[in-house]
Amino acid sequence: MRQRRSHRFMLPLVLLALAFVMAPASRVAAHEEGNSVITLRAPLDAADCTATPPTITVLGLTIDVSTATFGAGHGDSGENDNNQGDDGDNGNNQDDGENDDDQGGGDTPPSCADLVVGQPVVVTFASDAAPLVATSVKQRGDGEDDGEPDADVEIKAPLQAVDSTLLTVTLLGLTIDASTATIEGNDGEGDEIPTDLTQAMPGEFADVLLDATKLPALVATHVKIRIDTVVVLQAPLDAADCAATPPTITVLGLTIDVSTASIHAGGDDDGEDGEGDDGDDEDGNGGGCAALVPGALVRVVLASDATPLVATQVKQIGEDDEGVEVRAPIQAADSGAMTVTLLGLVIDVSTAGLDGGAPPVDFTKVVVGQIAEAHLDATKLPALVATTLEVTDVGSDVDVEVDDPSGTEIDDPTDDVDVKVDIKKTVTVHNGAKRVKTTSIVHVHTTGHGSFHLSGLPAGAAKISVTRVQAGVTMARSRGARLKVNETQNLRLRLEPVHAH
Structure with a gap:
């Protein structure tokens, strides 16, 4: 076996271009x-x-x-x-x-x-x-x-596998029938969010109650999943245009479609998220869009970070809740300007600490595609200045050996190996009887001088394309891969000459 000379690229340092066309909500630790x-x-x-x-x-x-x-x-x-x-x-x-x-x-x-x-x-x-x-x-x-x-028979553990067709989940190596179970999701902050097994991902934490009367058969009665992929925006409400088509709200300058969202405008009279919506109407909507108060703090759960932004849940919350925050996939990271981009918002992190640490942020640990949670200084709004930044690796890695046409691994001092990765995923969002599917594509572009390792990629169907131009000769190769959470895909690409047509 050949000695591998794989070069590990941390994406924020090497991305030359990226574009999120409906980028997926990736995993996050918001525990x-x-x-x-x-x-x-x-x-x-x-x-x-x-x-x-x-x-x-x-x-x-x-x-x-x-x-x-x-x-x-x-x-x-x-x-x-x-x-x-x-x-x-x-x-x-x-x-x-x-x-x-x-x-x-x-x-x-x-x-x-x-x-x-x-x-x-x-x-x-x-x-x-x-x-x-x-x-x-x-x-x-x-x-x-x-x-x-x-x-009670109960398992609390990360999901190891989810089969949304057979309606089973696997925890601790046990495959559990969830076909008759009540499925609930929460955003890790106490708020319930619409969900089913199509939205659950391996690695997310679950609390599963089993029917003790059916043991040794493992049949779940209740599955509660912390959906780490949820995209959340919490900030004062700028405006609400409830008569528009579609009705919208504006938060941090972002216009958000709320036509299919559940809206809870009654606040939390018990001081906890997800409770106390005593003013809810028959649909549990707490007065709807018209009851929202500009200037009040709202927590908005989004279907994805794709534009136009679409909310699945809007909740007006009390002043004692945590302040202004944005949780979403990192769309760009600029170590020179000390900024990260979430939901299209360019956020100053020059005075923020990373994951509870002291400033400045170590950008070698900030990877495009990761979920980040930025807590903003409310006293500086409308300027977007983060006080803390928390990030978690998405969990999908790919290790690629790049060979020349003869099968020899490429490893030279010239950065003439061009790498493009397109990752596609379909996200299904449920809101009552409605089901909305959005297709997410992450475009990653980087260069190197041979074999490479990419970390922090979202899970999904990926197409990896490598091109090399040397002495005027263009060689290329593409290959598909299924990226999975907490797994590393090992690929070998033997480049072939590209002939002009």
Whole structure:
């Protein structure tokens, strides 16, 4: 096997031209705190505590528990009584003969041997990679109350696969029938958004409830997916033209079609997104477009960042909500001017920190096609000045070996290898009974001097074209590839002479 001399290009440094013609909403980490903890709650099938490593079996999954902490918790109360005491005694007083430290009895900490087959366990994992390794195992007793019914069977983990035809999802290696399940989406900030399995992508975090009465069959009753691909704009409402055809609103100078959007103008009377729309009409629209108040903060969920912009949801929110933000695929990044472009808006990031860090932004980590969330300084509007910028790799990579016609890998000091990548994807947006499909195409153009590696590409059907001109001779080759989230495609392109017609 030949020694590979692949050159990794971070796209913002090498893109010579790009154009988003309905660019896809790519993956983003806009996580609610605690939402990304991978857990499994189900009855314990078996425990093999003397094995090397010791294991337990839950839903047919064999789980390594050699490094896990245990909380047997099947005592009289199932609660940790430490520092509570009885009748004024301190928490270490054991006058009642019980061990108040929730250690399963006696002075021995709970262990694998304390687990009871058939009783529910909650298993926490470091990751969803196989072989599965638990970081903690807690068995819940009948008297224990952590806010979750003991009968519930639940998996919280990243989606590993989604089949919108068979209506199945895969988490932790388990393929689950979701054909009769209620499917919900949220934008990671607490707002529900219209969704179905056609919009779910591997890598997005899901919370799946299973029908315990149908075990060992894995049949979901409820699937809630954090749609990391959602495009969101949150800012004061500039204007609303509800009588126009189509009706539109204007936010940060952007005109947005709201003809098919659900509109919640009542605000959040409980202070939380997604709740308290007591003024909703029969369609849940909270008074509709006419009830929107210019100057009030609105949160707009968009079908994509394609122009003309089309909203799927508009929500007027309280002043105590987070301020002005834009979350969308990066359309351009300029390290010289210290700007990024989202939704056609050129945003100054010269004083922003990246992912919670200190300024300036490291543009080697800013990749066109990534979802970015820019928090803007509301005091400087209408100037668009970011205070923070958060980005997440889309998760699709392609590694391409470029060979000359003889099969020898090209690697020379001249940047005479021209690379074009077109990625196409269809996004389906549901709004009540309506289904809207938009086709997204990302155009990437870069140059190099041989084999290359592109990271941060959105998932979808891609066409990769490579052209090289040397000594007046043009050679080229194209190839299709299916880019998938969290996967690297390895391709080999042998260039061929291009003959004039």
